Amino acid sequence: MKLKIALLPGDGIGPEVITQAVSCLQAVEDIFGHQFIFAEAPVGATAMDNGGNPLPADTLALCKRSDAVLFGAIGDPKYDNDPAAKVRPEQGLLKLRKELELFSNIRPVQVFPTLIENSPLRKEIINGTDFVIFRELTGGIYFGEKKRSEDGRTASDLCIYSEEEISRIAHLAFKAAKGRRKKLTLVDKANVLESSRLWRSVVTKIAESYPEVTLNYLFVDNAAMQLILNPSQFDVILTENMFGDILSDEGSVIGGSIGLLPSASVGEKYAMFEPIHGSFPEGAGKNIANPIAAILSVAMLLDHFGLKEETNAVIKAVNRSLKDGIVTPDLNAKSKYGTDDVGHFIASQI
Amino acid sequence: MKLKIALLPGDGIGPEVITQAVSCLQAVEDIFGHQFIFAEAPVGATAMDNGGNPLPADTLALCKRSDAVLFGAIGDPKYDNDPAAKVRPEQGLLKLRKELELFSNIRPVQVFPTLIENSPLRKEIINGTDFVIFRELTGGIYFGEKKRSEDGRTASDLCIYSEEEISRIAHLAFKAAKGRRKKLTLVDKANVLESSRLWRSVVTKIAESYPEVTLNYLFVDNAAMQLILNPSQFDVILTENMFGDILSDEGSVIGGSIGLLPSASVGEKYAMFEPIHGSFPEGAGKNIANPIAAILSVAMLLDHFGLKEETNAVIKAVNRSLKDGIVTPDLNAKSKYGTDDVGHFIASQI
Ligand SMILES: CC(C)[C@H](C(=O)O)[C@@H](O)C(=O)O
Numbered sequence: 032m033k034l035k036i037a038l039l040p041g042d043g044i045g046p047e048v049i050t051q052a053v054s055c056l057q058a059v060e061d062i063f064g065h066q067f068i069f070a071e072a073p074v075g076a077t078a079m080d081n082g083g084n085p086l087p088a089d090t091l092a093l094c095k096r097s098d099a100v101l102f103g104a105i106g107d108p109k110y111d112n113d114p115a116a117k118v119r120p121e122q123g124l125l126k127l128r129k130e131l132e133l134f135s136n137i138r139p140v141q142v143f144p145t146l147i148e149n150s151p152l153r154k155e156i157i158n159g160t161d162f163v164i165f166r167e168l169t170g171g172i173y174f175g176e177k178k179r180s181e182d183g184r185t186a187s188d189l190c191i192y193s194e195e196e197i198s199r200i201a202h203l204a205f206k207a208a209k210g211r212r213k214k215l216t217l218v219d220k221a222n223v224l225e226s227s228r229l230w231r232s233v234v235t236k237i238a239e240s241y242p243e244v245t246l247n248y249l250f251v252d253n254a255a256m257q258l259i260l261n262p263s264q265f266d267v268i269l270t271e272n273m274f275g276d277i278l279s280d281e282g283s284v285i286g287g288s289i290g291l292l293p294s295a296s297v298g299e300k301y302a303m304f305e306p307i308h309g310s311f312p313e314g315a316g317k318n319i320a321n322p323i324a325a326i327l328s329v330a331m332l333l334d335h336f337g338l339k340e341e342t343n344a345v346i347k348a349v350n351r352s353l354k355d356g357i358v359t360p361d362l363n364a365k366s367k368y369g370t371d372d373v374g375h376f377i378a379s380q381i
Numbered sequence: 382m383k384l385k386i387a388l389l390p391g392d393g394i395g396p397e398v399i400t401q402a403v404s405c406l407q408a409v410e411d412i413f414g415h416q417f418i419f420a421e422a423p424v425g426a427t428a429m430d431n432g433g434n435p436l437p438a439d440t441l442a443l444c445k446r447s448d449a450v451l452f453g454a455i456g457d458p459k460y461d462n463d464p465a466a467k468v469r470p471e472q473g474l475l476k477l478r479k480e481l482e483l484f485s486n487i488r489p490v491q492v493f494p495t496l497i498e499n500s501p502l503r504k505e506i507i508n509g510t511d512f513v514i515f516r517e518l519t520g521g522i523y524f525g526e527k528k529r530s531e532d533g534r535t536a537s538d539l540c541i542y543s544e545e546e547i548s549r550i551a552h553l554a555f556k557a558a559k560g561r562r563k564k565l566t567l568v569d570k571a572n573v574l575e576s577s578r579l580w581r582s583v584v585t586k587i588a589e590s591y592p593e594v595t596l597n598y599l600f601v602d603n604a605a606m607q608l609i610l611n612p613s614q615f616d617v618i619l620t621e622n623m624f625g626d627i628l629s630d631e632g633s634v635i636g637g638s639i640g641l642l643p644s645a646s647v648g649e650k651y652a653m654f655e656p657i658h659g660s661f662p663e664g665a666g667k668n669i670a671n672p673i674a675a676i677l678s679v680a681m682l683l684d685h686f687g688l689k690e691e692t693n694a695v696i697k698a699v700n701r702s703l704k705d706g707i708v709t710p711d712l713n714a715k716s717k718y719g720t721d722d723v724g725h726f727i728a729s730q731i
């Protein structure tokens with residue numbers, strides 16, 4: 032297979048983990064006889080440093096003519112805490128999602144048996160946890176109208192959803208549930224929000240086309256509790272943008288390390304793959320960042336293009352590194368392995 | 382002291398726990414020589430069953446001529462899952478908050494040493510946890526304009542805040558922090574929301590009047606992680622309505638039992654006290670509900686009126702029941718004590 036892959040390493044530890052992800056892709060290329068054509072472009076604070084725009088036009092154009100985007104991380108503290116700032120690195124990411132119409136953010140949460148002791152939750156609680164969150168990514172309060180009154184003393188954000196926006200991600204989530212344990216939980220706040228009531232009615236209707244999947248409903252406040260009290264009850268969680276932001280970060284700590292979790296953001300035309308850990312600026316340039324989340328994002332990329340064998344080869348190589356303890360210090364404080372050691376080891380095992 | 386206390390037992394287990402809370406108040410009345418005048422009124426599903434209105438005018442009037450409201454719980458599954466329903470029990474609670482201008486919801490989260498094993502989190506993680514959440518309760522997306530397009534296919538909710546709404550609760554939170562460990566964490570999503578940017582600038586300005594309090598900022602997604610990874614870092618958390626709904630429920634499971642957690646909702650003129658556990662309809666009428674959250678809500682009520690000694694007497698009596706194992710089955714599966722046994726024991730210890 033021939034794939035054009037845009038690399039957007041971004042800020043902080045992004046470049047370091049993307050380097051390792053690329054060497055794994057190159058190992059797959061060699062062994063399975065594919066052709067991956069890489070092209071790199073700036074995004075986020077890095078792009079702002081060189082010109083002010085967190086998503087330069089050239090970067091967006093590159094993404095649009097690629098088959099997939101591999102994204103590192105975004106955000107730099109020097110651009111935070113300035114409420115008056117007109118441009119923020121995060122806008123680059125939000126604009127990218129919108130322009131590529133990546134309406135579905137998919138985040139699997141799994142517990143790796145070798146890491147069960149790293150979780151802040153008790154072993155008995157997290158045993159068997161294996162769910163995936165489908166978060167709507169291009170609608171809701173993130174993209175609704177933002178207003179500030181003339182005197183600056185009132186501010187508002189509009190949370191708005193259409194039937195179409197809900198139904199396209201709902202279909203993806205139901206299809207995923209069908210191929211898994213056949214349970215879908217819709218998380219909303221239908222006892223308070225009109226937009227949630229629309230979600231509930233649209234999703235309830237779509238459920239009729241997936242009779243093998245059991246649909247249940249959970250209010251977001253209850254979901255925030257259930258994720259900790261009993262995470263193994265979940266199979267597929269479907270929710271809107273802001274609730275998904277909060278719950279997927281909450282869910283990400285269950286497995287014991289955010290350094291392991293990949294994500295995919297997909298739309299009709301484009302797809303982007305991204306570790307969920309963020310830019311971790313304090314760790315940048317120190318060769319300590321865990322490359323596994325980026326490498327598992329590569330696995331999601333391969334899977335997206337139907338390359339099952341290749342996907343499994345990457346996952347197996349990652350499991351090997353976890354079992355053999357070839358891991359960065361976040362997983363084992365005594366470890367002497369750096370980002371590059373772990374990346375090289377995994378690439379060599381593919 | 383003479384206090385008029387409106388009792389709104391509400392739905393599910395509400396009436397059972399309020400009965401026990403009242404006997405504790407009566408014990409305080411006797412021992413400390415106060416005069417508490419109780420009057421009861423219907424609210425929620427219970428009120429809807431008898432007339433359709435989840436907050437009857439008489440109930441609201443009673444609250445307005447009382448010094449404090451003691452609230453049980455609201456919600457009944459028979460009124461859920463009907464997205465087309467025009468009236469819901471929850472509206473009774475929302476209307477009550479709005480009418481009484483209870484803009485500040487205060488929820489302390491503490492770990493009781495005797496119950497540390499009940500937490501889904503590891504002991505090392507939760508040791509020393511002791512924080513309080515100040516959730517804005519009468520603004521934001523809960524009360525902003527709700528719209529449905531004519532064809533019903535688009536729905537929206539407006540999240541709107543004014544400087545005044547932010548500043549009045551911020552002052553309460555800073556004052557609380559001043560009397561505690563002097564740390565205030567503002568939780569928002571200022572990298573995305575205009576309303577959050579207003580929160581950040583208003584709170585940053587108010588912080589200047591409280592130089593002894595350290596202010597820091599956390600994005601809500603990160604806060605959802607930090608609550609689990611390291612809950613003891615928090616002292617006072619301040620946040621808007623919807624984030625507060627989610628985070629305070631998430632925080633409520635840290636201590637190992639939601640059956641222990643009280644709350645206060647206060648405004649300039651009125652104050653309401655409420656266990657946070659909700660109506661738990663499956664448990665209603667079985668004499669198994671934990672009355673401690675309601676009894677600790679009574680402690681918050683007494684504290685609100687400056688009755689320190691009385692407050693401590695109630696807290697001490699609760700700790701006695703926990704130490705002696707006079708607890709309901711949610712805390713100890715082998716326990717044979719019912720709601721009334723635990724309530725009587727605590728009242729007798731005051
Ligand atoms: C950086 C930020 C704008 C972003 C979001 O809120 O969507 C991030 O938290 C995420 O979840 O990808």
Ligand SMILES: CC(C)[C@H](C(=O)O)[C@@H](O)C(=O)O
Nearest residue numbers: 222223252455471474475626
């Ligand atoms: C019942 C519901 C409307 C309410 C809320 O969302 O505020 C509840 O969850 C709470 O936190 O008191």
